[in-house]
Amino acid sequence: MNGILKRQVVEVNEHGWFIEGKARVILCASLFYFRIPRMFWKERMQQVKDAGYQAIDVYFPWNYHEPEYGVWDFAGEKDVVAFLQTAREVGLWVIARPGPYICSEWDGGGLPAWLIARDGVRLRQNDPRYLREVARWYERIMPILGTHELGRQGTVIAIQLENELDFFGCDDPHGYISALRDMALSHGITVPLIACAGQGNLYRATGHADRVMPTCNFYPHDRDPEFEEKVLHYHRRLAELGYPLSVTETNRSHFLLRRLLAAGSKLIGPYLQVSGTNFGFTHAVNNWGDPLAFLTTDYDFHGMIAATGEIRPEYDEGRLLARIIRTFGLALALAKPVPGVVRTETSLPECAGMRYALELKGGGWLLSLPNVGEAPGKVVLRGRHGAFPVRTELVVDRHQCPLLPYEVPLVHWGLGGRIAYATAELFHAERTGRRCTLVFAANGESEVSLHLEAITRFRVQHAEAISQDRRCLIVSRADQASADIELEDGTVLRIVLLERSRAKRFRELDGHGNPVFDGDGRTYERTSAAPVDADWTVAAWETEADAARFVRDVQPGEPLALEKAGVFRGYGWYEWNGQEDLPAGEAVGLLLRGASDVLSVYADGRYEGTHVPGGSSVHVPLAEPLGRRLVIRAEIWGHSNFDDMLLPSLRLASVKGLNGVMAVRKVHDLSRNMLFRPCGPVSPGGGFPQEDGDLDDCAVIGWGGWISTDGIERGLYSKAFVPHEKASSWVLHFDGLQARCIVFVNGQCAGEVNLTDPYVDIGPFVRPGEEALLSLYLERQYRRPAGTVKLYEGVQLTGIRIRHADERELREHAEMCLSRAVRAEFPLAFAPGTLSWLHGSFPVAGGVKNVVMRVKGRNAKVTVLLDGRVAGRIWLPGARVRPRFAGGSQEYAVLPMASANGRVRLHVLIEAVELEEGAIIEDIAFSTVTAQERGT
Numbered sequence: 001m002n003g004i005l006k007r008q009v010v011e012v013n014e015h016g017w018f019i020e021g022k023a024r025v026i027l028c029a030s031l032f033y034f035r036i037p038r039m040f041w042k043e044r045m046q047q048v049k050d051a052g053y054q055a056i057d058v059y060f061p062w063n064y065h066e067p068e069y070g071v072w073d074f075a076g077e078k079d080v081v082a083f084l085q086t087a088r089e090v091g092l093w094v095i096a097r098p099g100p101y102i103c104s105e106w107d108g109g110g111l112p113a114w115l116i117a118r119d120g121v122r123l124r125q126n127d128p129r130y131l132r133e134v135a136r137w138y139e140r141i142m143p144i145l146g147t148h149e150l151g152r153q154g155t156v157i158a159i160q161l162e163n164e165l166d167f168f169g170c171d172d173p174h175g176y177i178s179a180l181r182d183m184a185l186s187h188g189i190t191v192p193l194i195a196c197a198g199q200g201n202l203y204r205a206t207g208h209a210d211r212v213m214p215t216c217n218f219y220p221h222d223r224d225p226e227f228e229e230k231v232l233h234y235h236r237r238l239a240e241l242g243y244p245l246s247v248t249e250t251n252r253s254h255f256l257l258r259r260l261l262a263a264g265s266k267l268i269g270p271y272l273q274v275s276g277t278n279f280g281f282t283h284a285v286n287n288w289g290d291p292l293a294f295l296t297t298d299y300d301f302h303g304m305i306a307a308t309g310e311i312r313p314e315y316d317e318g319r320l321l322a323r324i325i326r327t328f329g330l331a332l333a334l335a336k337p338v339p340g341v342v343r344t345e346t347s348l349p350e351c352a353g354m355r356y357a358l359e360l361k362g363g364g365w366l367l368s369l370p371n372v373g374e375a376p377g378k379v380v381l382r383g384r385h386g387a388f389p390v391r392t393e394l395v396v397d398r399h400q401c402p403l404l405p406y407e408v409p410l411v412h413w414g415l416g417g418r419i420a421y422a423t424a425e426l427f428h429a430e431r432t433g434r435r436c437t438l439v440f441a442a443n444g445e446s447e448v449s450l451h452l453e454a455i456t457r458f459r460v461q462h463a464e465a466i467s468q469d470r471r472c473l474i475v476s477r478a479d480q481a482s483a484d485i486e487l488e489d490g491t492v493l494r495i496v497l498l499e500r501s502r503a504k505r506f507r508e509l510d511g512h513g514n515p516v517f518d519g520d521g522r523t524y525e526r527t528s529a530a531p532v533d534a535d536w537t538v539a540a541w542e543t544e545a546d547a548a549r550f551v552r553d554v555q556p557g558e559p560l561a562l563e564k565a566g567v568f569r570g571y572g573w574y575e576w577n578g579q580e581d582l583p584a585g586e587a588v589g590l591l592l593r594g595a596s597d598v599l600s601v602y603a604d605g606r607y608e609g610t611h612v613p614g615g616s617s618v619h620v621p622l623a624e625p626l627g628r629r630l631v632i633r634a635e636i637w638g639h640s641n642f643d644d645m646l647l648p649s650l651r652l653a654s655v656k657g658l659n660g661v662m663a664v665r666k667v668h669d670l671s672r673n674m675l676f677r678p679c680g681p682v683s684p685g686g687g688f689p690q691e692d693g694d695l696d697d698c699a700v701i702g703w704g705g706w707i708s709t710d711g712i713e714r715g716l717y718s719k720a721f722v723p724h725e726k727a728s729s730w731v732l733h734f735d736g737l738q739a740r741c742i743v744f745v746n747g748q749c750a751g752e753v754n755l756t757d758p759y760v761d762i763g764p765f766v767r768p769g770e771e772a773l774l775s776l777y778l779e780r781q782y783r784r785p786a787g788t789v790k791l792y793e794g795v796q797l798t799g800i801r802i803r804h805a806d807e808r809e810l811r812e813h814a815e816m817c818l819s820r821a822v823r824a825e826f827p828l829a830f831a832p833g834t835l836s837w838l839h840g841s842f843p844v845a846g847g848v849k850n851v852v853m854r855v856k857g858r859n860a861k862v863t864v865l866l867d868g869r870v871a872g873r874i875w876l877p878g879a880r881v882r883p884r885f886a887g888g889s890q891e892y893a894v895l896p897m898a899s900a901n902g903r904v905r906l907h908v909l910i911e912a913v914e915l916e917e918g919a920i921i922e923d924i925a926f927s928t929v930t931a932q933e934r935g936t
Contacts, residue, residue: 030269095194108640142183197216216245235265262401264335280807284638295641298888304317348379349372362409434490437496437513450471460474482497539822551803561655571633573634573804574657594616594757597649598635607833607834670721671703676699718774737785742776861873
């Protein structure tokens with residue numbers, strides 16, 4: 001493997017990143033154009049730059065730009081050229097991440113739903129059919145990225161292929177990544193190509209493909225005391241491969257980022273320092289719940305910049321860390337972690353970070369003192385010249401990680417001598433004429449020990465100074481202190497010590513070397529939140545599917561999944577109006593097969609509840625027998641952004657809506673009075689099990705009732721039943737099963753029970769009116785639950801019509817309903833199963849950039865349309881139906897005021913989703929968010 005990636009402008013080797021010939025430590029913040037309105041792109045980038053970060057990383061979601069096959073969109077909010085040009089204008093480097101798979105808690109991980117719907121395409125594999133489609137995407141995006149590389153028309157310094165492939169069961173990582181690499185290079189890409197490992201397997205993430213650099217994503221507990229040992233393992237392994245340690249994703253706290261820096265990371269990329277919004281139907285589902293989770297509209301992991309643009313405390317922590325990186329410059333960019341530089345005596349919890357120091361290029365070290373505990377602690381350091389500090393106490397606060405200079409030559413800043421040690425962080429150095437000023441940040445009292453050439457004059461302010469021979473000790477117990485040391489050659493070394501809270505507000509030095517703090521000019525640190533009064537009207541959604549456009553009539557044998565019908569986002573309606581083999585009044589329930597994400601059922605106009613099965617099947621008992629009309633509204637919350645086998649809808653290639661609907665004539669409980677005999681093990685795909693002993697000696701017991709002293713219990717439970725003559729569909733349901741079970745019907749294997757979807761269709765093995773022998777092989781660890789066995793018997797529904805509504809249809813329907821809307825006053829009550837439009841408007845003053853909308857109530861699902869675009873999907877607390885939510889807050893939606901023109905108009909869809917209790921909207925409140933000046 002060639003471990004050196006030489007490019008026109010960017011070079012990466014085991015020593016670090018070299019940008020335009022200069023070694024750099026890169027601080028990189030995630031900033032996603034598809035989650036931030038275009039009107040805020042430049043503002044957010046400027047905020048990142050003002051925080052001291054030099055780079056942003058950005059995904060490019062394939063399905064955002066090709067929502068339907070062959071329909072490409074790079075205009076308006078999707079104008080990636082404008083985004084990359086803005087990054088260049090602001091002065092930020094870009095790490096581009098075009099996938100094809102991106103994860104990012106985005107619909108389908110960026111893979112288009114039309115691709116998911118294709119049979120025979122193996123996603124994220126070295127599969128020619130899949131790669132042909134990826135090549136089409138790369139043909140669109142790679143030339144744009146290549147044109148905007150650093151040194152050409154932009155600032156792209158690296159391009160990531162794929163994303164955390166080691167989480168996925170890729171059969172051929174080397175072949176797959178090599179194919180993506182070849183595609184990228186064929187479009188003239190010259191910057192380094194990278195691929196990130198999500199759980200640490202560098203080979204499975206990159207295939208060790210030539211010219212593709214592995215990077216690491218770390219998501220530890222921020223206070224893991226042994227985290228540095230893990231990081232240093234990858235530091236050593238990557239150096240062997242000829243690469244630096246580059247962390248493309250990690251947590252957002254600068255406490256952790258300092259620990260990564262001290263462990264030798266040259267690229268530090270906290271994920272989602274800039275929050276955003278999942279507009280439209282771009283949300284995902286994933287395994288962050290129990291296990292199912294719906295991703296929120298609000299996409300916020302509590303990074304340093306909120307979706308509103310508000311600045312959080314981590315922002316100032318970022319500025320301080322960035323200043324340290326700039327101050328040490330090349331010496332830090334080429335530093336390496338080494339053990340055993342000093343010995344630590346401390347009351348702090350033991351932490352691996354204290355066992356190492358960063359050896360600076362050109363001499364000296366940075367000592368790392370992470371406090372992983374919950375209380376402040378004292379530290380004494382013992383080095384080659386004894387213990388320090390000598391006149392003060394070094395106290396490290398909880399969740400802090402000071403980076404302290406030790407034996408650092410002042411030649412780094414053009415002076416003779418050295419910093420023997422400091423118990424404060426050196427975060428700014430500036431040479432002006434014959435004066436060099438070093439500014440330190442201290443946590444309480446601090447001291448700086450210097451070894452200098454001949455000192456001619458010494459002056460201090462709010463500090464103590466001790467000078468002996470060439471040694472000088474400066475002690476500060478004030479929030480700001482300084483010392484001016486005039487050297488024999490006329491140079492003045494000015495030492496400024498600032499209490500940490502003041503240091504975080506440091507802006508620059510004035511002409512006299514005095515610190516200037518924030519307080520002048522526009523900042524993003526404060527916001528005002530003013531309440532807004534709105535006018536509301538309400539209109540009922542009178543006909544269930546009157547907003548939807550016709551898609552297709554599904555023929556018998558054709559799939560019902562929405563994607564198979566060309567429905568990739570939004571709502572789908574399944575309509576059924578009776579069939580010959582199902583007389584009205586015979587069906588007492590429905591079995592929804594392969595159902596996801598949100599299914600609301602209406603039988604003969606009667607609401608029968610909303611269900612969130614996670615792609616499994618669900619039985620819906622009907623309050624009255626089914627007549628001749630059935631409507632099922634299916635909402636695609638989003639496609640999974642991660643591949644997990646815990647539920648069917650968590651698989652990356654899972655489809656939405658329904659796989660089938662059975663009208664259930666009868667439910668049989670088969671759990672009682674089964675014949676049981678022990679038997680030997682049955683392998684997957686094996687034949688009918690051989691039973692032990694005489695069949696006439698079978699025990700008659702309930703399902704799972706056999707008690708054995710064997711560690712692994714194996715046996716065959718059998719029961720005969722006679723299928724109804726008028727039925728045509730039979731499905732077994734193993735509710736609560738936590739063991740292995742294989743189903744046999746008349747000696748034929750009908751399949752093994754999938755515990756994530758414990759339903760087995762036995763229809764192909766059953767003949768109406770003829771007795772069938774059901775045999776269930778059960779294998780379980782001692783006393784694991786077997787649950788119950790039910791048989792659903794009925795008729796598969798056919799003649800189903802599919803309709804669809806996306807944002808456009810919803811907007812048109814909302815506007816159509818305006819003519820019959822009546823004035824509304826809160827609280828508002830809605831009957832179970834009803835849909836209604838709330839139409840709101842309110843004034844917005846000039847200068848308002850965002851409005852935060854909060855909905856208070858219960859038992860309702862709320863969809864907010866602003867300017868025809870879904871700007872919020874909020875599911876209020878409820879008694880039964882509501883799923884788990886992750887990724888941000890479900891309490892509010894952030895509404896950008898891009899085209900308010902003095903007044904905002906909203907359409908808000910209210911779905912009353914609880915069966916037993918109606919929905920209540922108690923209030924909808926708004927507050928405006930405006931940037932403020934920062935005071936001193």
